[in-house]
Amino acid sequence: GAVVSQHPSWVICKSGTSVKIECRSLDFQATTMFWYRQFPKQSLMLMATSNEGSKATYEQGVEKDKFLINHASLTLSTLTVTSAHPEDSSFYICSAPTVNYGYTFGSGTRLTVV
Amino acid sequence: GENVEQHPSTLSVQEGDSAVIKCTYSDSASNYFPWYKQELGKGPQLIIDIRSNVGEKKDQRIAVTLNKTAKHFSLHITETQPEDSAVYFCAASRGAGGTSYGKLTFGQGTILTVHP
Numbered sequence: 001g002a003v004v005s006q007h008p009s010w011v012i013c014k015s016g017t018s019v020k021i022e023c024r025s026l027d028f029q030a031t032t033m034f035w036y037r038q039f040p041k042q043s044l045m046l047m048a049t050s051n052e053g054s055k056a057t058y059e060q061g062v063e064k065d066k067f068l069i070n071h072a073s074l075t076l077s078t079l080t081v082t083s084a085h086p087e088d089s090s091f092y093i094c095s096a097p098t099v100n101y102g103y104t105f106g107s108g109t110r111l112t113v114v
Numbered sequence: 115g116e117n118v119e120q121h122p123s124t125l126s127v128q129e130g131d132s133a134v135i136k137c138t139y140s141d142s143a144s145n146y147f148p149w150y151k152q153e154l155g156k157g158p159q160l161i162i163d164i165r166s167n168v169g170e171k172k173d174q175r176i177a178v179t180l181n182k183t184a185k186h187f188s189l190h191i192t193e194t195q196p197e198d199s200a201v202y203f204c205a206a207s208r209g210a211g212g213t214s215y216g217k218l219t220f221g222q223g224t225i226l227t228v229h230p
Contacts, residue, residue, distance in 0.1 A: 006157070034217060043203060043220045044158070093157050097215030102148055103207075105157035 002028050006106025013084055015112055021079045021109045023094035030096035033077035034103070035069060048102040050077050055056040063075045116141040120221025128229050133194050135224045137204035138186040144206040146215070147180060147187045152223075161202075162189070194228045194230045201225050212221050 003026040013019050023033060031052050036044040048064075050056040050071035058064045066088075068080040077096075081088055094106040117140040123194075127133050145166035150158035164171045164178045164187065171178050175194075180187040190197060203219040 028217050032215070043222050046217055046219075049217060080143065091155075095218070102146070102160055103218060105150075105159070108155070108157045109181075110155065 002096075002101040002104045003104045004030070004094060004096050004104050005087055006094055006109060009107060010110040011112070013111070015085055015113055016083055018082045019084055019111060021081075021092055021094075021111075023077050023079075023096075023106050025075045025096055026093055028096075028098055029074035030077065031074060032097055033071055034095045035067075035079050036093045036095065038093060038108075040091075044093060047079075061062075081111065084111070086113045089113045097106075116144060116206055116208070116219040118202050118204060118219050118221040120224060121171070122224060123222060124225045126229065127194050129194060129196060131194055132196070133189075133191045133219070133226055133228075135189045135202055135204070135226075136186060136207075138184075139206040139219075140185065141206065141208060142182075143208040146207045148179070148205050148207075148218070149176075149178060149189045150203045150205065152203060158203060159194045177180065182197045191226075194226075196228050196230050199226055199228045 007022050012057045033050045035047045039046045047062045048058045049058045050069045052071050056069035071077040089112050093108045095103045120137045148163035151161045154159045162176050162178050164180050175192045177190040202224045205218045207218045208216045
């Protein structure tokens with residue numbers, strides 16, 4: 001139980017365009033969703049925390065106007081990378097806390113900006 | 115905020131040997147300590163976790179120990195197999211319980227290689 005489905009698994013986009021990443025909780029209600037970014041051979045760094053029905057909280061140094069997070073329902077949270085640039089290329093992962101299974105993670109999205 | 119340090123960064127063992135990865139944390143209010151295995155191109159998978167009211171937990175070949183006084187916790191894998199090869203991350207969080215979970219802070223990761 002407690003599965004988070006993340007899509008797409010990989011995406012390539014041109015510089016200046018926007019990309020949306022979706023995370024859906026399939027069998028539980030995710031009131032909170034954490035969004036991480038992971039560069040090659042590095043650890044997961046928390047970008048922001050979203051809560052259903054309220055504004056996301058961003059970590060220091062993360063541009064909220066560039067990484068738009070929407071958590072409009074208890075089963076869907078989205079991250080939109082706006083005006084993407086090559087330096088935004090990374091592995092993005094969502095995670096939701098659950099009552100019985102700790103934190104469950106999505107499978108990740110590999111974003112490549114060309 | 116919380117700071118989690120993880121060692122070693124790489125670990126190479128022979129099949130059948132044991133592997134130990136250690137982490138220290140800074141926030142004495144942290145009360146939930148999970149360990150994740152991450153394979154290339156995939157999200158982290160929980161392999162074992164421990165809460166601050168427990169000193170040790172075991173699940174088959176995997177065990178975790180926690181020393182709250184020293185603020186460190188360790189992952190022990192016995193009888194390692196080639197399929198154990200992956201990146202392992204420790205993490206710490208405060209406020210874990212019921213429906214309330216604080217944000218996770220991750221260690222730097224350990225690349226474990228098990229040679230056949």
